[in-house]
Every structure is written in C-alpha cells, then in structure tokens.
Amino acid sequence: MAERASSASVTLAGRSALRRYSRHLLIPEVGLAGQERLASSRALVIGAGGLGSPALQYLAAAGVGRIGIVDDDTVDVTNLQRQTLFTTADVGSSKATVAARHLHALNPDIAIDAIAIRFDQSNARDLVRLYDLVLDCTDRFSTRYLINDACAIEGRPDVYASIFRFDGQVSVFGAGGPCYRCLYPSAPPAGTVPTCAEGGVLGVLAGIVGSFQAAEALKLLLGIGEPLRGRLLLIDALGARVREVRFERDRDCALCGDEPAIRDAVLEEDDEPLTGDVEEIAPERLDDALRDAVLLDVREPHEAVLGSVDGAIAMPATQLEARMHELDSARRYVVACRVGAKSLWAVRRLRDAGFTRLQHLRGGLLAYAAQRADFDFF
Amino acid sequence: MSARVRVVAFARVADLVGREAELPIAAGARVRDAWECLVARAPALGALAASTRTARNGRVVDFDEPLADGDELALLPPVGGG
Numbered sequence: 001m002a003e004r005a006s007s008a009s010v011t012l013a014g015r016s017a018l019r020r021y022s023r024h025l026l027i028p029e030v031g032l033a034g035q036e037r038l039a040s041s042r043a044l045v046i047g048a049g050g051l052g053s054p055a056l057q058y059l060a061a062a063g064v065g066r067i068g069i070v071d072d073d074t075v076d077v078t079n080l081q082r083q084t085l086f087t088t089a090d091v092g093s094s095k096a097t098v099a100a101r102h103l104h105a106l107n108p109d110i111a112i113d114a115i116a117i118r119f120d121q122s123n124a125r126d127l128v129r130l131y132d133l134v135l136d137c138t139d140r141f142s143t144r145y146l147i148n149d150a151c152a153i154e155g156r157p158d159v160y161a162s163i164f165r166f167d168g169q170v171s172v173f174g175a176g177g178p179c180y181r182c183l184y185p186s187a188p189p190a191g192t193v194p195t196c197a198e199g200g201v202l203g204v205l206a207g208i209v210g211s212f213q214a215a216e217a218l219k220l221l222l223g224i225g226e227p228l229r230g231r232l233l234l235i236d237a238l239g240a241r242v243r244e245v246r247f248e249r250d251r252d253c254a255l256c257g258d259e260p261a262i263r264d265a266v267l268e269e270d271d272e273p274l275t276g277d278v279e280e281i282a283p284e285r286l287d288d289a290l291r292d293a294v295l296l297d298v299r300e301p302h303e304a305v306l307g308s309v310d311g312a313i314a315m316p317a318t319q320l321e322a323r324m325h326e327l328d329s330a331r332r333y334v335v336a337c338r339v340g341a342k343s344l345w346a347v348r349r350l351r352d353a354g355f356t357r358l359q360h361l362r363g364g365l366l367a368y369a370a371q372r373a374d375f376d377f378f
Numbered sequence: 379m380s381a382r383v384r385v386v387a388f389a390r391v392a393d394l395v396g397r398e399a400e401l402p403i404a405a406g407a408r409v410r411d412a413w414e415c416l417v418a419r420a421p422a423l424g425a426l427a428a429s430t431r432t433a434r435n436g437r438v439v440d441f442d443e444p445l446a447d448g449d450e451l452a453l454l455p456p457v458g459g460g
Contacts, residue, residue: 047460049460050459050460051460052460136460137460138460139458139459139460140458141456141458144458161460162456162457162458162459162460163457163459163460164389164390164457164458164459165389165393167388167389167392167457168457169457183431183438184429184431184456187429187456188426188428188429188455188456189425189428189429192425192426192429193390193426193429193455193456193457193458194390195458195459196459196460199390199459201459206460232438232454234388234452234454236388236397238397239397243386243436243452244436245433245436245437245438245452245454246433246436246437246438247431247433247437247438248438
C-alpha cells in the first residue's frame, strides 16, 4: 500500500463517477489516483452494529469497491438508539441483508457481500483472506481475539474500535505494528468488564468512534497519513477529550512475540462467570423458587426503570453493606441483577455476613425475561 | 512535600475511581503501588487488575514500572462494546 497508483483506470472515467467523488478528487492526498485505489480495494466489516453502522456508511459512500458485512444477528428495537444504518421497519430482519440493501441504495457502483453468518474459527481465515483489511466492529472479546489472530496470520491490518458508555478506543493492529495481544494479552475474566448491553453506551459515541475507525481504514487503503499503528486512541465523550498512548510489540506476545504459541486462528470461548460454590438457580425455575423465597433485586435504581418483578426487595449492590440489616437471615433469598454478575458478588458478601439460604439467578433478569413472553424487559 | 502522580482513568475504571485523581506516592513507588492505593479506595477495582493496562506519560508500561513526581498514570481497562 506504499505505492500510489500512477494513472487512473477506466472504471472511474464516467462523468457520474467524477461527480460523485468530486469532493475526494479535490483533495491532493486522494485525487483521481486515490479514488481509483479505493475502487479496487476490499474491506471486511465484522459486526453491523453501533460501530459498523457509521463505518459501513462512510466506506460505501467513499467508494470502497467491495465491502463484506459479517453479522448473524437480526435488528432489534434496542439497536435503533445508535445503529443508524437501520430503521424501525427493519426490526426482525437480518442485519447483514438490510445493511447491504441500504448501502446499495447509497452507492450502487460498489459490490457488497452480505455474509449473514457468525464469524467463527471455521470461516475466520478464509473470510479475512478475501479482503485487504478488516474492521473489528464486534461486541464480544472472544471474537476480537479471533479477528486479531486471523488478521495477523493472513497478513491483513485489523482496524480496531470499541465503546462503553462515554469511552471509546481506536487502534490499528498488525500492518507492521504490534497486535491486540501486545496491548491486552488475553480476554478479561468473565463478569469483570461489562458490555454495552449490561452497562449502556451513549448512542452518538458509536458514531464518533466508528467514524474514526472508517477514517483509519480509508487512510490505510489510500496509503496516506499516519495510521494508529502502535498507538491507542482514547476518546472521552463526557470530557470532550481525545488522548493517545503508545505501545510496542510485546516480545512475550503469544501471537507476534519472539516465541509465538498461537499459530492458527482459534476461538477462545468467553467463560461463564465463575460461580464457584455459590448455588445458582436457572431462570425457568425462578417462579417455582419464589413460592418460598424472596427475590432480592441488587440492580441500581437507574437499571430498575427497565422493569422489575412483583414482590422483589430492591436493594442496590452499592447500598448492600448499609442496608443488609433489613434482611432476615432465616429467610431464603434468590439474589438477582441484570445479567448475573453483581448478584454473584452480593451472594458472597451476604454469606460473609452470616446469611446461609442464598441462591443467585443465573443470567440475571435478562435471562428470566427471555423465557417469559409476558415480562417486558430490556 | 510528597511526590504525586496524576491518575487519568478510562471506562470501567473511571466509573470506580473517577476520571482524574491526584495520588501521593512514596519514594521508589512503582505503578503497582499506585494501583494498590486505588484498590484500597475502591475494592471492586481489584477484579480488574489482571486485565487493565497502564500507561506512564503516554507510553504503555507494566505494573513494575517506577513512578516519579509529576508523572501522568493512565489506567486503561479493556473495552469490548461495539
């Protein structure tokens, strides 16, 4: 990607193409040669969600000649707060298919591959190899590591971004620089780092960070500027501050270190939170259990507005220490939170305080709601 | 006058200890000592020790990196949402 194309080919010679990309053609760093490069480039976007929405729209608008969209999910109404590629009418439809349709309407001159499957180890390397670079727009750590590993092995840049609440990260892994594992060697222990479904995200942050990610991808395809190689960009939307930190290749990196242990792209499953010796109860058994137990809801008040169970005692985890004297240690409690991580912590804390009849709700109230059609909860 | 570092926290760590904080450090202190001082203030931070990276004055470093007066220490937990 270091050499600029020396002359324009016939594909963009038409007047309509010149008009469509005229604002690019006016930039010396892009110009006709750069626009030609984009037209002959291929980008794979993994995850058509909050980050994927802006990234896909700007790559398509910019005239990247072939764009692959990998997502096995369907559009949910909770996506619409930030996933601007979709409309209310798209709820229930395949994200990859709907995204491809909208992008084709935006720019009919490019090829779009709608790949409505889960990106996993059976297809990772084959998919990555078909494109010039990959944009990691996913929302789970195991897939992020799989993308990083597949990209490094196949020699493709991994344009990375991630978001949580008001904070975003952007970087470029590989492409001659350090990889994701040089920065974060392995996925965090389950239950320690909340996802957007658990902790929330400011919708527009996805737009800011996904757009930054698209800019990095376009720079790499054009061979211009200073990519975020070996640099982690940190975006704080609440403070309106952007910072960066530098990182280097880790000589002990399992993937690109001096003695690499990873030689293939293998999915490392996200582990379930470690229940250890805490007794858990399956969501489908909660109604039965509540005949002689009380539900102790340890979600914070701002989470509880999304729905609650009749008869439950609301005692936010942050108030547990101060308020546990209100509970009767002779009674049986099922402790529940949104997804089943905070409740584990609360059970251990209550046990330390002398409570013995405790269970925690596996998967939290989200899992309980999933198997009860009459319980509206997000 | 004791030495101090300026802590800048991100994402989940910022939720627990605030976005920015001044922290006094002892002579010879390392990143690990500053981290443990913060864990004493916010015990839930302990669960993030294995996955959080730290940067001293804009460069990612390990927990055994020495700290000096006036350093900026960034705390960077992994962020997974998309």
